[in-house]
Amino acid sequence: xxxxxxxxxxxxxxxxxxxxxxxxxxxxxxxxxxxxxxxxxxxxxxxxxxxxxxxxxxxxxxxxxxxxxxxxxxxxxxxxxxxxxxxxxxxxxxxxxxxxxxxxxxxxxxxxxxxxxxxxxxxxxxxxxxxxxxxxxxxxxxxxxxxxxxxxxxxxxxxxxxxxxxxxxxxxxxxxxxxxxxxxxxxxxxxxxxxxxxxxxxxxxxxxxxxxxxxxxxxxxxxxxxxxxxxxxxxxxxxxxxxxxxxxxxxxxxxxxxxxxxxxxxxxxxxx
Amino acid sequence: xxxxxxxxxxxxxxxxxxxxxxxxxxxxxxxxxxxxxxxxxxxxxxxxxxxxxxxxxxxxxxxxxxxxxxxxxxxxxxxxxxxxxxxxxxxxxxxxxxxxxxxxxxxxxxxxxxxxxxxxxxxxxxxxxxxxxxxxxxxxxxxxxxxxxxxxxxxxxxxxxxxxxxxxxxxxxxxxxxxxxxxxxxxxxxxxxxxxxxxxxxxxxxxxxxxxxxxxxxxxxxxxxxxxxxxxxxxxxxxxxxxxxxxxxxxxxxxxx
Amino acid sequence: xxxxxxxxxxxxxxxxxxxxxxxxxxxxxxxxxxxxxxxxxxxxxxxxxxxxxxxxxxxxxxxxxxxxxxxxxxxxxxxxxxxxxxxxxxxxxxxxxxxxxxxxxxxxxxxxxxxxxxxxxxxxxxxxxxxxxxxxxxxxxxxxxxxxxxxxxxxxxxxxxxxxxxxxxxxxxxxxxxxxxxxxxxxxxxxxxxxxxxxxxxxxxxxxxxxxxxxxxxxxxxxxxxxxxxxxxxxxxxxx
Numbered sequence: 010x011x012x013x014x015x016x017x018x019x020x021x022x023x024x025x026x027x028x029x030x031x032x033x034x035x036x037x038x039x040x041x042x043x044x045x046x047x048x049x050x051x052x053x054x055x056x057x058x059x060x061x062x063x064x065x066x067x068x069x070x071x072x073x074x075x076x077x078x079x080x081x082x083x084x085x086x087x088x089x090x091x092x093x094x095x096x097x098x099x100x101x102x103x104x105x106x107x108x109x110x111x112x113x114x115x116x117x118x119x120x121x122x123x124x125x126x127x128x129x130x131x132x133x134x135x136x137x138x139x140x141x142x143x144x145x146x147x148x149x150x151x152x153x154x155x156x157x158x159x160x161x162x163x164x165x166x167x168x169x170x171x172x173x174x175x176x177x178x179x180x181x182x183x184x185x186x187x188x189x190x191x192x193x194x195x196x197x198x199x200x201x202x203x204x205x206x207x208x209x210x211x212x213x214x215x216x217x218x219x220x221x222x223x224x225x226x227x228x229x230x231x232x233x234x235x236x237x238x239x240x241x242x243x244x245x246x247x248x249x250x251x252x253x254x255x256x257x258x259x260x261x262x263x264x265x266x267x268x269x270x271x272x273x274x275x276x277x278x279x280x281x
Numbered sequence: 282x283x284x285x286x287x288x289x290x291x292x293x294x295x296x297x298x299x300x301x302x303x304x305x306x307x308x309x310x311x312x313x314x315x316x317x318x319x320x321x322x323x324x325x326x327x328x329x330x331x332x333x334x335x336x337x338x339x340x341x342x343x344x345x346x347x348x349x350x351x352x353x354x355x356x357x358x359x360x361x362x363x364x365x366x367x368x369x370x371x372x373x374x375x376x377x378x379x380x381x382x383x384x385x386x387x388x389x390x391x392x393x394x395x396x397x398x399x400x401x402x403x404x405x406x407x408x409x410x411x412x413x414x415x416x417x418x419x420x421x422x423x424x425x426x427x428x429x430x431x432x433x434x435x436x437x438x439x440x441x442x443x444x445x446x447x448x449x450x451x452x453x454x455x456x457x458x459x460x461x462x463x464x465x466x467x468x469x470x471x472x473x474x475x476x477x478x479x480x481x482x483x484x485x486x487x488x489x490x491x492x493x494x495x496x497x498x499x500x501x502x503x504x505x506x507x508x509x510x511x512x513x514x515x516x517x518x519x520x521x522x523x524x525x526x527x528x529x530x531x532x533x534x535x536x537x538x
Numbered sequence: 539x540x541x542x543x544x545x546x547x548x549x550x551x552x553x554x555x556x557x558x559x560x561x562x563x564x565x566x567x568x569x570x571x572x573x574x575x576x577x578x579x580x581x582x583x584x585x586x587x588x589x590x591x592x593x594x595x596x597x598x599x600x601x602x603x604x605x606x607x608x609x610x611x612x613x614x615x616x617x618x619x620x621x622x623x624x625x626x627x628x629x630x631x632x633x634x635x636x637x638x639x640x641x642x643x644x645x646x647x648x649x650x651x652x653x654x655x656x657x658x659x660x661x662x663x664x665x666x667x668x669x670x671x672x673x674x675x676x677x678x679x680x681x682x683x684x685x686x687x688x689x690x691x692x693x694x695x696x697x698x699x700x701x702x703x704x705x706x707x708x709x710x711x712x713x714x715x716x717x718x719x720x721x722x723x724x725x726x727x728x729x730x731x732x733x734x735x736x737x738x739x740x741x742x743x744x745x746x747x748x749x750x751x752x753x754x755x756x757x758x759x760x761x762x763x764x765x766x767x768x769x770x771x772x773x774x775x776x777x778x
Contacts, residue, residue: 124463139464140409140447171623174584177610178617179637179686189636193627222448222459223414236451240343240416 037254044247052248060226061234062252068142068230069210072149076157077203084161085187089173099162106155113151114219121147121220144221145228149210156209160202164195197267204264211256304332307510308354310345311337312361312418312497313452314384314470317477318530319359325526326517333510341452343416349374349502356505357514359497361418361453361471366498378500381518382527383535385472386422386492388485389460396466401426401487402434405441407467411459414449419456422493423469429491457482471495473531496535540690540722544590544600548576553745563716563723565736569764573745574726575620578692581724582617583610594689594722616683620695622675624667630654630678631663637686653681658711673704680712684719691716691723697732709735730771741765 044052052058083102087095105113119125122139123132131137138144168191176186192199214232221228223237231253238246307326311319316339323335338345338355346365349355350372358375360366361384369375390398396407404410413420431439447465450456457474459465461481475484499518501511517523524534541558553573557564566574579585581592583599586607592600594615599608625633634650641649654660659677667675676696683691696712697705713735716723725735733739733753740750741764749761753772760766 118462118464122462122464128463169623171619171621172625174579174582174610175617175619175623176625176636177584178582178613178615179682180611180639181636182609182611185639190625218451222411223450224446224448228448237414237416240341240347240451 040250048244049248052244055242055245057225057234058249061229061231065231068145068149069207072146072210073207075150076154076206080158080161084158085165088162088165102158103155105151110152110215114216117220140222142227145217148216148220149213152213152216153206153210157202157206161199164198168194200267204260208260304334307335307356307507309337309357310355311339311359312342313339313454314361314474315359318527322526326514341417355502356507356511358502359499361497363496363498375500375502378498380496380535380537381499382497382532384495384532386469387472387487388467389470389475389482390467391460391463392481394483398485401430408445409447409466410445411448411456411465411468412446413453413456414451417452419453422495425493476531539595541593544580544587546580546587551745555747557740557747559722561720561722562737563735565733565739566724566726567739567768568742572742574742575694578694582615583613614689616688616691618679618683618693620698622679624675624679626667629664629666634682634685650685653685657681672700673708676708691721693725695727730768733772
């Protein structure tokens with residue numbers, strides 16, 4: 010009997026895994042390992058930290074609400090009504106994901122800025138979004154929408170049409186069929202999409218900087234604060250970075266708890 | 282088979298070291314306000330030094346200084362104020378800095394002057410003021426100017442201006458771009474930025490007794506790979522020809538210690 | 539009394555059906571792709587006919603000329619698709635009460651539980667569809683549909699996904715129930731053995747109704763090759 014020695018394919022897997030995992034782990038670990046406790050405490054006291062944290066939580070929650078609220082309806086329409094219009098709309102929702110954030114910022118300025126396409130119209134109604142907190146929400150919603158909408162479309166597409174037809178025959182209006190059948194069945198996919206979308210908006214930098222500006226308490230979100238702190242107080246930048254890493258971990262934990270639990274009893278209905 | 286793999290691996294690892302003799306590269310880190318002037322000086326330098334390419338990295342001086350502190354491979358550093366240069370000297374990353382130009386901060390407004398500003402004292406009338414972040418040289422100069430102005434025009438002036446600041450940008454070009462886009466009603470930038478800006482702005486001078494003079498030092502960095510070329514570039518900046526070029530872009534003469 | 543006269547083009551299929559039925563069970567048979575399932579969807583209001591009229595007990599559900607098109611949720615037709623389409627995220631009881639939203643909670647539960655009991659699924663109330671057998675799902679789906687006291691029953695291949703034993707068992711039960719309820723019932727099937735359920739048979743080929751009648755009538759004069767084949771495999775007369 011020939012014994013099984015590790016072949017080159019096994020070795021390749023081990024090497025590749027070791028290299029990539031180390032590469033991904035090291036920068037995050039460095040944030041922890043190079044910060045002493047005193048520096049951590051000192052950095053916590055930096056006055057830009059708390060406003061940035063508060064602002065990031067406020068704006069990302071708002072932009073998530075906007076994206077999920079509007080995006081669910083859009084995704085439902087695209088998923089359940091195939092056709093040319095749906096295909097076109099789906100393509101449009103994918104755009105922000107492939108546009109560099111700085112480009113998105115310029116675009117937002119040229120669309121909603123004072124001299125932008127809608128500038129005059131907005132001014133007439135007393136609105137000038139650039140450099141305001143709503144501008145942060147707009148920038149975040151713009152860059153994070155594709156992540157939710159794409160996931161939602163996929164999740165809604167997976168809902169068996171027969172279920173919706175039967176729901177209708179049982180007296181449910183199209184809205185009730187969506188609410189009581191479509192939505193619950195797509196929920197795991199929607200949640201995962203929302204999480205991805207939220208993560209993207211928390212990290213949003215380029216579009217925010219250009220469209221909303223950089224002002225502590227009003228538009229300086231966590232990423233902008235890290236950038237500003239980098240050039241004056243590295244410890245503060247590190248502490249801010251750790252705060253963001255903590256947020257990311259929390260998100261991952263929530264996702265993992267949701268993941269396996271949110272499948273309907275039985276193997277055939279496991280949702281990806 | 283594994284022999285072949287080993288040989289390929291060796292080649293891949295060794296190849297970068299076996300660099301052929303190509304053109305030499307001089308890396309200059311310079312404040313954002315020097316963009317156009319240095320572009321021209323860079324071309325002049327390349328003409329005088331065949332087989333040499335000048336590569337620029339332009340950003341807020343504070344950003345460049347941070348990068349150099351973290352080991353960025355630069356040969357020359359030209360800053361828009363002495364604070365960042367001195368930090369590098371103290372860290373023994375630069376030596377022998379010399380002042381090579383001066384610059385004048387001015388107030389800029391969008392074309393048409395929507396807020397109707399005529400002098401610095403009118404600044405509170407601007408509803409949206411954009412300035413440089415405090416770490417950026419122009420931001421620090423702005424704070425000094427506003428401080429002096431508050432002493433002259435009263436504390437209400439300073440408070441009102443502060444209340445109307447909507448953004449603190451990471452470099453002076455970002456500041457002026459907001460004005461050019463019409464997004465800001467007023468900002469404080471360098472006169473040289475106003476000169477190269479492609480229209481869309483108007484300039485309001487700051488009273489001389491309230492204004493600060495921006496001093497730009499330049500130095501060769503300690504770990505420069507092309508130390509000799511770096512010194513020659515600094516010489517170019519300080520030469521009559523270099524000073525004339527800089528003057529054409531609106532910089533004031535400023536050779537000093 | 540169900541009257542149906544509709545035309546509809548679906549892809550390459552040109553559907554043109556004209557039939558009427560009383561409170562009887564009609565087997566809708568035909569080869570694959572003939573348009574049987576499409577017929578059900580047109581009747582349900584899920585697909586809109588190009589032209590024609592559908593009326594049930596005098597109520598017009600669809601009339602192209604009068605521009606009447608009653609939405610599916612108001613047609614009071616019970617539907618059990620192939621694979622039964624039980625809502626996987628709801629337990630059996632909540633599946634059965636899904637169509638009873640108009641009633642108050644107690645009445646809802648009472649009625650649904652009664653139907654489930656009647657169809658032999660009363661012991662499954664708290665279970666989820668994923669753990670049920672095919673036969674159990676069939677019963678729950680029927681109970682869910684009937685709890686709304688529909689005016690007609692539409693079944694699409696009711697036994698296709700069952701093993702032979704369950705199939706026979708359920709067919710016998712269903713035959714009994716259909717006789718008991720006296721509802722117009724359309725059973726779509728390509729299985730000749732299901733002729734045992736029906737009072738009459740309608741054969742559809744390539745979108746057209748090629749023949750309809752009792753099993754005896756079809757046997758006496760089979761109109762097409764498919765009908766002949768159907769007769770051959772159908773249970774002998776009197777097997778009902």
